[in-house]
Amino acid sequence: MTRPVTDAAPPNTTRPGSSGSFGEVAGSDADMALDPSSIDTNRTDPEPAGPALDQPAADPAVLVGSEPAVAVPATGATRGRYQRPLFRIRGDIGPAWRLGLGVAGVAAIFVVWILMSMGDGANNAIIPTPAATIRALGDLWSDGTLQADLAASMQRIAIGYAISVAVGIVVGIGIGTFASVESFLEPQFGFLRYVPATALTPLFLLWFGIGESPKIWLIVVGTVFFNILMVADVARAVPRELLNASYTLGAGRGTILRRVVLPHSVPGIIDVARINLAAAWSMLVVAELLAAKSGLAFEIVRAQRFRAVDVMFALLIVFGVIGIVSDVFLRWIRNVISPWARP
Amino acid sequence: MRSLELTPTGSPLEATSAGAEARKLEVAGVSKVFRSRRNETVALDGVDLHVDDGELVCLLGSSGCGKSTLLSIVGGLETATGGAVFIDGDRVVGPGADRGMVFQGYSLFPWLSVARNIQFGLEVVNWPKARRAERVRELLAIMGLGEFADALPKELSGGMRQRVAIARALAPEPDILLLDEPFGALDAVTKRVMQDFLLSVWKRTGTTILMVTHDVEEALYLSSRIYLMAARPGRIAEEIVVPFDGSRGPTIMRDPRFLDLRAELSDLLVG
Numbered sequence: 353m354t355r356p357v358t359d360a361a362p363p364n365t366t367r368p369g370s371s372g373s374f375g376e377v378a379g380s381d382a383d384m385a386l387d388p389s390s391i392d393t394n395r396t397d398p399e400p401a402g403p404a405l406d407q408p409a410a411d412p413a414v415l416v417g418s419e420p421a422v423a424v425p426a427t428g429a430t431r432g433r434y435q436r437p438l439f440r441i442r443g444d445i446g447p448a449w450r451l452g453l454g455v456a457g458v459a460a461i462f463v464v465w466i467l468m469s470m471g472d473g474a475n476n477a478i479i480p481t482p483a484a485t486i487r488a489l490g491d492l493w494s495d496g497t498l499q500a501d502l503a504a505s506m507q508r509i510a511i512g513y514a515i516s517v518a519v520g521i522v523v524g525i526g527i528g529t530f531a532s533v534e535s536f537l538e539p540q541f542g543f544l545r546y547v548p549a550t551a552l553t554p555l556f557l558l559w560f561g562i563g564e565s566p567k568i569w570l571i572v573v574g575t576v577f578f579n580i581l582m583v584a585d586v587a588r589a590v591p592r593e594l595l596n597a598s599y600t601l602g603a604g605r606g607t608i609l610r611r612v613v614l615p616h617s618v619p620g621i622i623d624v625a626r627i628n629l630a631a632a633w634s635m636l637v638v639a640e641l642l643a644a645k646s647g648l649a650f651e652i653v654r655a656q657r658f659r660a661v662d663v664m665f666a667l668l669i670v671f672g673v674i675g676i677v678s679d680v681f682l683r684w685i686r687n688v689i690s691p692w693a694r695p
Numbered sequence: 696m697r698s699l700e701l702t703p704t705g706s707p708l709e710a711t712s713a714g715a716e717a718r719k720l721e722v723a724g725v726s727k728v729f730r731s732r733r734n735e736t737v738a739l740d741g742v743d744l745h746v747d748d749g750e751l752v753c754l755l756g757s758s759g760c761g762k763s764t765l766l767s768i769v770g771g772l773e774t775a776t777g778g779a780v781f782i783d784g785d786r787v788v789g790p791g792a793d794r795g796m797v798f799q800g801y802s803l804f805p806w807l808s809v810a811r812n813i814q815f816g817l818e819v820v821n822w823p824k825a826r827r828a829e830r831v832r833e834l835l836a837i838m839g840l841g842e843f844a845d846a847l848p849k850e851l852s853g854g855m856r857q858r859v860a861i862a863r864a865l866a867p868e869p870d871i872l873l874l875d876e877p878f879g880a881l882d883a884v885t886k887r888v889m890q891d892f893l894l895s896v897w898k899r900t901g902t903t904i905l906m907v908t909h910d911v912e913e914a915l916y917l918s919s920r921i922y923l924m925a926a927r928p929g930r931i932a933e934e935i936v937v938p939f940d941g942s943r944g945p946t947i948m949r950d951p952r953f954l955d956l957r958a959e960l961s962d963l964l965v966g
Contacts, residue, residue: 593802596772597860601816602792602867611815615806692806692847 480662485669488662497651498670504646505636506674508564512571513632517625519576524583524621529613534584541577549574550638557643567639574635578628586620587613619686619693626682630675719903720746720769720871724778727764727929737928738764741778744922744931746871751897751904753914753921757964761929762907766875769905770796782870792820795864799876802860803848809859810835810844816867834862837896854885858892865902874906878913890916894943911960915953916943923963933963 438445445453462482469481480488492498526533527541552573556566590613598608640649648667655663687694727739738761746752756762767773769780771790780787782794795816803812810831817827835841838858848856857877864872877893878886890913897904908914914921915937925932935956939947947953 591800591802593798593800594804596767596770596790597796597798597802597863598815598819599772599790600770600792600794600796600873601863602790602820603815607819611819612804615804690806692849 477659477661480665484662485665488660489666489669492651492663492666501646501648501651502670504644504650505640505648508567508571508636508639508647509629509632512568512636513575513625513629515568516572516576516579516628516632517621519572520579520583520624521621524580525587525609525613525617527580528584528587528590529609538581538584541580545577545581549635553638553642562643567636567644570639571632571635575628575632578631579624582624582628583617583621586617586624589620590616615690619690622682622686622689626679626686629678629682633671633675717747718745718781719748719750719783720744720905721781721784722765722769722778723781725765725768725775725780726777727761727768727773728776739768739775740928740930742929742931744934746903746905749901749903750920751894751906751918753918754905754907754924755909755911755914755921755960755964756924756929757909757926760924760926762909762924763875764929765924766796766873766905766907769871770794770873772796792816792867793870794873795867795869795871796873797857797860797864797875797877799879803856803863805848808845808847809840809851812848812859813862813866816863820867822867830866834866837899838862852885853881854889857881857889861893861896865896865900869902871903871905874904876907876909879909886913891945893917909964911957911964912948915956915960916948921960923960925966935960 435443437443438449465479465482469479469484489498523533523537527537528534549570553566553570556569556573560566560569594612594616595608598612603611636647637649640647641653644650648670652664652667655661655667722742722744725739725742726737729736729738742765744752744754754762754765764773768775769787771787771794787794804815807815813834814827814831817830822830831844835844838861840855840858840862843851843855848859851859861872861874861877874893878889881889893904894917896902906914906917919937921935921937922931923933923935924930937956938952939950
C-alpha cells in the first residue's frame, strides 16, 4: 500500500484545500483511489514532489497533518475566467480611475466641441467656440440680463414646484397609505399622467392669459402627477412590520401617519422631488418659449432672432449648471435630514 | 369557552376570582378563513388555548400552520372569522399597548435612536415625561444596551436589534408579550444567547409571554407549556407540559427527558 499511495497522491490531492473543494473529508485511502479528477491532474505532473516521497508514513491522514507547505507543481494551465478590473459587472474601479475617467469624459466633450466649432466663420454661426460661449456668458452677466432672467425663471419654478411637491406629498401619502384613497384617485391620475402637460399650454394661455399664472400652472400640472404617484410608491414602501409594531405600541392612525409613515418617507420624497425637478424645468421652458418677457428660455428665443448661438449655448450651460447644483444640494439635504437612510 | 370551573371544595367566589386572576390570555374557539375568488383556506379551525399569569408558553408548528396568524389575532392586527380572544377577561377587538409584540424582522424605527425607539410606546400612550426617561434607563440597563442608547438601529447587530425590539415592547408594561419567531433570523450562537437573555428577562420582570416558534429545542428550552399546532386546517394538535419548571437553564438540554421530548415533538411536527 505504501508505494501506490505516494505515487497516486502527490501533495495537491492531500492538501486540505483541494480535497475540501470536493466536499469530502481527506484522509481515507478510498477517497484517494476513487477520486478520478485528482488522478487525472496527477498524470500531468512529471514527478511527484520530493517532500511527499520523503514522508515516512504513507497513511494519507498523516500526510495531511504533517505535510510542509509545498507549492503545487505548476501545470502551466489556468482555471477560471479572468475578470478585467475595468469591465467587471458592478465592479469597483477605485477612486483614481473614477476621477480620471470622469475628467476624461468631460475633456472628450470639450475636444469634440472645439473640433466642431473650428473652421471658417460660417461654421461659427452654427456652433460657437467655447471661448465665444464664455464671453457671451460674461456679457450676459455684466449687463444684468442673466441675473434678471435667473430671478424670473427661478421664481416661477419655486412657486410652481413648491405647489406641485406639496400636493404630491399630501395626495401621494394618502394614496400610498389608504386603499380607499387609492381606489378613488389612482385611475384619474394614471390617465392624466399620460396626457402631455405641454399639450395643455394653449388651454392655459386661454384660461389664465399671458401673465405669470399660466407658466406656474404648467409647471404644477406637468409635474404634480409624477410627484403624487412616485410619493405614493414611497409611502407604500413603509414596511408593514413597522406599522404593526406601532399599532401594538398603542399608536393610532394619525400618530402612525405623522410619526412613522412621514419620517420613513422623507428621504424618498426628497429623491422624488429631485428627480422630477428636471421635468419642472422642461415645463418652464415650454411656457417661456411661447409667451414671456423674461426668463432663461425667453432669452434663448431672443438670441435666436439675432442668430447669437454663443448666447444660446451660454444659456444652455446655465440650465445644466442649475440642474447639477440643485441635484447635489437636494442629495446633501437628504443625507442631512435622514442620516439613517444614507447608503 | 371561558373555563371558570368551580371546585367543589372552595367557595364559588374564591374559585371564580382565582381563576380569573390566573388566566391572562384566553383564546376561545378562534377560526380564521381566508377567502379568495377561487377558494377558501381555513387557516385556523377552532383554536382554544390559554396562558396563565406569568407563564411562558410557546406555540410550536411548522410553517403554514397558522401560528403567526393566531398571534396576529391575539395582537389584534388581524380579526378572527370566528371565536374570541380575551385578555384578563376583556375581549380583544384591535391592537393595543397592553399586548406588546416583537416580530422576526427588523421592525425598529430606523430613524430613531435605540433610546427613542424604546421610548416610542411611552410617548404614544402619554406616559408622564419624568417616568419615561426613568423607564427607558431601566430597560437599557436590563437589556445591556446602556452604551448604545444613542446609536441608530443600523449600527447594531441582529441580536442587539431584537433586544431593542423586546425592550420597546416591554416599555409600556404590557399585560402580555407576544413574540413572533423573534430569533428566527439570528445565527445559532446569537440565538442561544438571546434565549438565555429572554429567560432572564422573563424571570426578572415576571411578564406573561406567548411565543411563536418552529424550533422544537427552543420551545422546550424556554417554555413551561407548549401548544403543538398542526396544519391544514391550523389547529392545536397537542398540549405539552414541559417538566423542568424550576431549573430552567442550559443543563436541561442534557436531561434525558429533554432529549426524549425533543425527539417526540420533532416526530409529531413532521407528522
